[in-house]
Amino acid sequence: MQFLFPKEPLLFWDMLYPVQRRELPPPLNVKPVHHLFWARNAIYHGIRALGVSPGECVLAPSFHCATAIEPILKCGARVKFYNVRRDCSPDFNDIEAKIDSKTRAVLAIHYFGFPQPIREFQQLCRDHRLYLIEDCAHVLTGETDGDLLGTFGDISIFSWRKFLPLYDGGQLVVNNPALKVDIPWARNSLLFNVKVGKNILDKLTEASRSKTVKVMSRVLDVPQSLGRRLLSVSRRQGAVLSIENQSVDFDPSLTNVRMSGFSRHILRNMDIPAIREKRRINSAYLLTELKSLPGITALFTRLPEGVCPWAFPVLSAGRPGFHAFLRSKGIPTYSWSGVIHRELPIEEFPDAEFLYQNLVFLPVHQNIGEPEIGAMIQAMADASAVKSGSAASRKPS
Ligand SMILES: Cc1ncc(COP(=O)(O)O)c(C=O)c1O
Structure with missing residues (x-):
């Protein structure tokens, strides 16, 4: 579809170079953080760190994007939904009514970057000895009454690529020191990096009129299509090449893929x-x-x-x-x-x-x-x- 203006943030050369290596804002620079390909993978590994056993239940909001729900199910947990009112506020009565002996955690989403009553969520979770999962996928940085969003949940997750011109990028923040995250990282292959590099060039092409960038972007099409053919024998490589980063699916073969080095570089270069x-x-x-x-x-x-x-x-x-x-x-x-x-x-x-x-x-x-x-x-x-x-x-x- 042809839009009047870009639907997502643009990437410019000066976001790649010179290298700035800026500090990420707190809490992202101080807590244990894990950079993953997608925020949904951060939810997946976060739920595993919480030790939610198969058959146990996570309470999740009825208003959601499926990408926040599927990783919970993929961990073997059940999901029960709670009511979210027309102003996007949580219905705590409904949440309380749905807590039972199988409930282990509650998911709260700071919709569109606007804080939820997160202290109430925190209190409710304390009262019922539940874990709080703070979904900051719509938060770049934010605070409520002087405290930073992302510091309230036992775990919190962020989705950088929603705000910045990145191919990939999600983050898991662990606020509860008793939790241990254990991610069996996959090695990012050369082809994965080519795929990310190609996407960066495509993004640069969108923002620039430079012919050189356009030519470079086309040249990188060749190894990709060649690679797709040659590596169709290898399932994982095939999966890497066919990643559709805008997809809303949860692909288990990508859960252990790190956020790419290119995207981390751009992230640290952004103002x-x-x-x-x-x-x-x-x-x-x-x-x-x-x-x-x-x-x-x-x-x-x-x-x-x-x-x-x-x-x-x-x-x-x-x-x-x-x-x-x-x-x-x-x-x-x-x-x-x-x-x-x-x-x-x-x-x-x-x-x-x-x-x-x-x-x-x-x-x-x-x-x-x-x-x-x-x-x-x-x-x-x-x-x-x-x-x-x-x-x-x-x-x-
Ligand atoms: C509320 C919420 N949580 C989690 C996610 C997952 O983010 P990602 O696409 O980076 O996996 C999304 C994606 O749209 C979302 O809207």
């Missing part, structure tokens, strides 16, 4: 405070502009200090085609309507069903600004006009 600031500016602008759009509301009406949104969620109740309409206008929006875990009994969770059907995620990444947000506002105004039958043309204030 994370600047990225956080840009995402906040974009979100604040959207928040202001949305006030003048009838029928379209921001899920979070405030942008608390320290929050760095991954995306900006808006509700469009009563407009079933809203998401498709925005995409048809070239706006790279997301939703979770297509990534509901197959084990969720959705009929028992009308609030989650409402969110799957109506919540649309607008991009606020660091490579967009006022013109792109203006285009989003115009498209949303057009969507309102289609609903009300009037023509709309507006300029952002």
Whole structure:
């Protein structure tokens, strides 16, 4: 699909060179951390470290991306879902009611980078002697009342590639000193590195007009297609070459693959405070502009200090085609309507069903600004006009 602007952050040469080796912000620089290919693999290894036995249960939110649920099941645990209200807040009564002798852990997701009532989660877990899994996949950095997100869970997970122009990158943070993580790391093969290198060149091509980059990117297509043929005999190498890093599947053959060295290099070269600031500016602008759009509301009406949104969620109740309409206008929006875990009994969770059907995620990444947000506002105004039958043309204030 052709979008008006990039749906993900762009990669520029100066993010590769000169080498900056910046410190990651805390808690990512101080706790034991493990860099994995994907955040879902961090959940997998985190659950194993918690020692959840087959047949024991993890309580997980009914509003989710299936990638956060599948690794729990792959560890042999069962998943029971708890109610998440229409404002994405957890229903603690429902959680309490579902705790039984088989429950070992609770998963909390800081949706879109906005903090959940994580101290309440922590207290509940203490009261019932459960582990807390803090899902920070939508958090670049963040805090709540002065404490850092990612420091509350017995384990916490992060997904760098959601915020940064990386091929791969998830992180497991272990806050509970009694836990031991044991990952039988796979060696990243030469072909894996070629695949990552090729992706970096593709990303550079997207951001640059340089002919050299384009030629280099094409040249790297050759070893890949050759390799795919030659190595079709080896299952693991085949799996590495056919990795689709945007996939929502859980591939057990990739669980022990490390985050690539290229991606770790880029991660350490990024100016994370600047990225956080840009995402906040974009979100604040959207928040202001949305006030003048009838029928379209921001899920979070405030942008608390320290929050760095991954995306900006808006509700469009009563407009079933809203998401498709925005995409048809070239706006790279997301939703979770297509990534509901197959084990969720959705009929028992009308609030989650409402969110799957109506919540649309607008991009606020660091490579967009006022013109792109203006285009989003115009498209949303057009969507309102289609609903009300009037023509709309507006300029952002
Ligand atoms: C809430 C949440 N947790 C975990 C994940 C898994 O992240 P990754 O794609 O890096 O495996 C996702 C992915 O979308 C997510 O949205």
